[in-house]
Amino acid sequence: MMHNSKSKLLSMQKGKNLAKSSVSLVLRYILLISVGFVYLYPIIYMLLGSLLSPGDQADPTVKWLPTVWYFQNYSEAIQTLDFSHSFLRSLIVAVGPAILQTAVTAIIGFGFARFSFPLKNLWMVLMVATFIIPVDVTLVPRYVLYYQYGMIDTYLPAYLPSLFGQGIKSALFILVFYQFFRSYPISFDEAAELDGAGKIRVFLKIAVPMSRPAIVLSLLFSFIWYWNETSQFNLYFGSKLPTLPMQLEQFTARYEAIYGAATETSKALSNSTTLAGTALSILPVIILFLAFQKQFIESIERSGVTGE
Amino acid sequence: MKSSLKKASLSAGTRNALWGYGFIAIWLIGFFGFTLYPTVYSFIISLNDVRLTSNGMQFTWRGLYHYQYALSVSGDFKMQISEGLTFIICATIVVVVFSLIIALLLNKKFPFRTFFRVVFFLPVVIMSGPVISKLLTGATVNFSSHGELVYTFLNDLPSVLRTPTLFVLENLVTILWFSGVQILMYLAGLQKISPDIYEAASIDGAGSWEKFWKITLPHMKPMALINTVYTVVEISNYSGLGINKLISNNVFNQTRIYSYSAAMSWLYFVIVAVLLILVFLVFKLFGRSDK
Known part of the structure; x- marks a missing residue:
């Protein structure tokens, strides 16, 4: 019962x-x-x-769906953005530094995680502090520095800092690798060393393969952040080597330079063309993200970004 | 025998240290060359007038003149800094709370989770100044046009509350776009809470409300601190912010080249740093009240 x-x-x-x-x-x-x-x-x-034709744009009954698929906006936007050149520049600015940044921050993270040396804590604190220093503070001196070495209007200002672990949010990636290299047992390294492997071999053959999620995370995020960077790079090489987002910033001015300002004879830059330009400058990153979204999310869950 | 052993272990220690420095050497070079040197240099520039001549830059000592100019003569700086600060503070609070809610919603397994995750990670991908400004000017869901009820309600509030609330409502969409990385961080943190703790709490008769307050939230506190710091840093560097535009537009200012911009960036840095210290203090205070 x-x-x-x-x-x-x-x-x-x-x-x-x-x-x-x-x-x-x-x-x-x-x-x-x-x-x-x-x-x-x-x-x-x-x-x-971005697909609205001029007729649809003027038609107040057309709110969302275009009555005809109108791709003219895209060809105008491709012209305005100087797409093929800008796209290539964006790739150069994003791919190289992303790879460099990942490789270098992994090396630095390994140094901090696996060795003890004098002043280590001081360097760690300073490294975290570099994350907090706003870009603006070092903007002018970096410009002067690059200017003195004749690097203005070249890609070097994008590459050099990442080569030395001072790229966009490098401190964050060093910390991710640091966490990662600390989280697997040191006995792995010791066993390999007993077998006669040197530190560099241990790093390349054990630490790097173990940190795949961190590498994926660093590559993807670096790529995205370098692709989207405009405020610094505009100053360093924006006038000679504008990337896609920089061209987008100047979209109206560039459009008028090519097609003429709005007068009675020539038409004004339409909102749809601007939208087509926006789509063109962001679609490459979105496609990359969608292609890698599974690895992207897994890498975040497994990379111990959180720390303990 | 004993001393030779000690010697061997000491040299092993030294070797270890040398290897350590070997691995971080590249960072040390970079830190001094690309961060410390420019930082010190920018401070010196801000205290001088710079003249560009054929044989390099010439400095004339001006002391705190450029700082005074920014703070008392030019109205631009004060206006942009107070606007920027309002944005940073309001947005950080909204982002830190909002991204926790979204992370909690996305954490459990449910149909279409992958789709929603992709949608909520879009801001991480698209967080670019020019794109955001182009997209959000045209496509913002604007509350001011059809929220008259909200406004009449807000009018009854004291202005201390009204101003920030209005500000948040008007910029809500922009603010929400800053939550990408923070959602990811919270999610990673949530994954790390062992399910055993929740199970034990259920056996003791805790409801989901209690579990949230007693388990999830305390576990998320370190994440919340990291996210707050991250959000403050991220938003203060956002190129769409008026203060950042002001600083970069004044780099080549005709009458005060380099110096004025450097002085403003230092003032801005100090203000953001104070804000970060306040963040740490607030979190420390909360930590105490827990125990």
């Missing part, structure tokens, strides 16, 4: 939990969809808006 009522109670509890969890699932979806809309809306707006 008692047993019976107990199991009844249990099944009641179960039913209650089930109802509760389905309510919370619905709530979760409502919240996620409504907030996710904030991120999706501009993207959808950009993609659909």
Whole structure:
């Protein structure tokens, strides 16, 4: 009798939990969809808006869906952005430094994680501090430095700092690698050393393969951040070697230089053309992200970004 | 025998230290060359007038003149700094809380989770000044146009509360776009809480509300600190911020080349640094009240 009522109670509890969890699932979806809309809306707006023909733009009944797929905006935007050149420049500015930054921060992270040496704590603190120093503070002296060495209007200001572990958010990646190299047992290294492997071999053959997620994370984030960087690079080589986002910043001015300012004879730069330009400058990164999104998310979950 | 052993272990220690320095040598060079030297140099520039001549730069000592100019003569700097600071503070609070909520929602397994994760990581990918400004000027979901009820409600609030609330509402979309990395950090943190703790709490009869306050939140505190610092640094460097535009537009200022911009960036740095110290103090205070 008692047993019976107990199991009844249990099944009641179960039913209650089930109802509760389905309510919370619905709530979760409502919240996620409504907030996710904030991120999706501009993207959808950009993609659909970039396909509106001049007729559709003038038509107040056309709000979202274009009546015809109009790709003229894209060809104008490609002209305005000088797409093939700018795209290549963006690749040069993003791929090289991303690889360099990953390799160098891994080496530095290994040094901090696996060796003890005098003043180590001081250097660690200073390294974290470099993350906090705003870009603006070192903007002018770096410019002067690059100017003195004749590096203005070359890609070197993007490459050099990353070669020395001072690239965009390098401190963050050093910390990620530091965490990672500390998290696997040191006995792995010791065993290899007993077998006669040197420190460099240990780093290359054990530490690096073990830190795959950190490498993926560093490569992807570095690529994205270098691709999107404009405020510093504009000053260093923006006038001679503008990347896609820099061209986008100057979009209106460039459009008018090519197609003429809005007069009675020539038409004004349309919102749709600007949107097409925006899409062109961001799509390469979005495609990369979608292609690697699984590795991207796994790398974050496994790379111990959080620390202990 | 004993001394030779000691010698051997000491040399092993020295060797270890040398290897350590070998691995971080590249960072040391970079730190002095690309960070410390420019930082000191920028401070010197800010205290001088710079003249560009055919044989290099010529300095004339001006002391704190450029700082005074920024603070008392030019109205631009004060206006941009107070606007920037409002943005940084309001946005940081919203981002740190909002990204925790989203991370909690995304953490458990449910259908279409992959899709939602992709959507919520979009800001990480698109966080670029020019793109954001192009996209959000045209596509912002604007609350001011159809939120009259909100406004009448807000009008009844004291202005201490009204101003920041209004500000957040008007910039909500932009602010939310800063939450990408923070969501990821919280997610990584949430993955690390052992399910055993939750199970033990359930056995003790804790509801999900209690579990959130007693388990999740304390575990997320270190993450929240990292995220707050990260958000403050990230937003203060955002190229769309008026103060950053002001600083980079004045680098080649005709009358006060380099110096004025350097002085403003130092003032800005000090203000952001004070803000970061306040963040640490607030978190320390919370840490105490827990125990």
